[in-house]
Amino acid sequence: MPRSVTILGSTGSIGVSTLDLLEQAGVEVEIVALAAGRNVAKLAEQAKRWRPRLVVIEDESLLPELRDRLNGSNVHAMAGSAAIVEAASMGADWVMSSIVGSAGLAPTLAAARLGSVIALANKESLICAGPALLATAKAAGGQVIPVDSEHSAIFQVLQPVAPDRISRLILTASGGPFRGWTREEMAAASVEQAVAHPNWSMGRKISVDSAQMMNKGLEMIEASYLFSMPPDRIDVLIHPQSIVHSLVEYADGSTLAQLGAPDMRTPIACAWAWPDRTPWPAPRLDLARIGQLTFEAPDEIRFPALAMARDALKAGGGAPAAMNAANEVGVAAFLDRRIGFLDIAALVAETLDELSGAGDLAPVGEDSDPLEWAMTIDAAARRTAAQVLSRFAGRG
Secondary structure (H helix, E strand, C coil), X not given: CCEXXXXXXXXXXXXXXXXXXXXXXXXXXXXXXXXXXXXHHHHHHHHHHHCCCEEEECCHHHHHHHHHHCCCCCCEEEECHHHHHHHHCCCCCEEEECCCCHHHHHHHHHHHHCCCEEEECCHHHHHHHHHHHHHHHHHCCCEEEECCHHHHHHHHHCCCCCHHHEEEEEEEECCCCCCCCCHHHHHCCCHHHHCCCCCCCCCHHHHHHHHHCHHHHHHHHHHHHHCCCXXXXXXXXXXXCCCEEEXXXXXXXCEEEEECCCCCHHHHHHHHHCCCCCCCCCCCCCHHHHCCCCCECCCXXXXXXXXXXXXXXXXXXXXXXXXXXXXXXXXXXXXXXXXXXXXXXXXXXXXXXXHHHCCCCCCCCCCCCHHHHHHHHHHHHHHHHHHHHHHHHHHC
8 A cells, every 4th residue: 555645834845855755766655635835836736746635725815726726636625724734634644744833733733643654844843842742643653753854863873772871962053154254244134145045945934044043943952852852962063064964972982973965855765764765866975076074163142042042941841932933923024124134033032031031931731732832832922022023123
């Protein structure tokens, strides 16, 4: 029987790469559902190629256009966030979770409850409710396999030993487009400069996160949850070539690293076939041509998101979820050209300070629904961030 697959976020860079990998690898699959945000033309094109049972567009105003584009295809189309959760609940063997933002949490939890293997590219699901998500998947007999290149690297080289035999997890970061910029130069950075990542082809929001190294801060939190590692044993190392994706340092002094070309189809292939390997025409790593690999420590003065994320992880409770929500507000405002690049981190810091002072970041209770708890924290953080944003606009 072909393996059944659902792709949440099918028109984004990860979703497109996933379908491309499946096609290039020539694997036999049944696409159960495809879900996307607003790219109705791309979603219809994918639906005609893969013939899923269901396609969902999040923006409900686009449903008539989607149905018109699919006329005669016998592909069922729905719209809205509830419909995306329904798509995730169709019991696919393997679910790619790549919806950007906290909107990916509810459908990812829905897939976890059914015991699906979840290829997780949605950072926010772990940031907002990591322990609950992992526990839910385990209880249902499923598995969460990370797709972020850094966490995939750790997943591949982490030996099944007691955590006390691991000294450190080391996440690598390219440094983004502003690695050598001063704070003054970053203050004047344009949207176009911020989204121009030197190595990876990513969406605008993720590219801005990379430019401010917030993505690496979020990945530290993810790594702590995924691999049961305390924050003081997770480090970040700048590696501009993006060839070494992460490293694991063991207590005996050995350090294991995973290397590969900067192509997201490689960690997707790992998540697809694990513990096996899927042959496909992958880009081969030519170290002789690359010539040298360089590393440097991150500058947490120029990139305060790293320390902010570490503090949120140590604080626990709702701090990581609140930080993520405030960052989404800040990045959206920057992309809309309402605030400057450095204002994003400042907005997040002020939001966390206000929420912490008001006592709004309590941990989830034993009898609480983790989704409701995460959404409550998320909503509170967005309200506070919006208030902070209005003050930022006033300063301008």
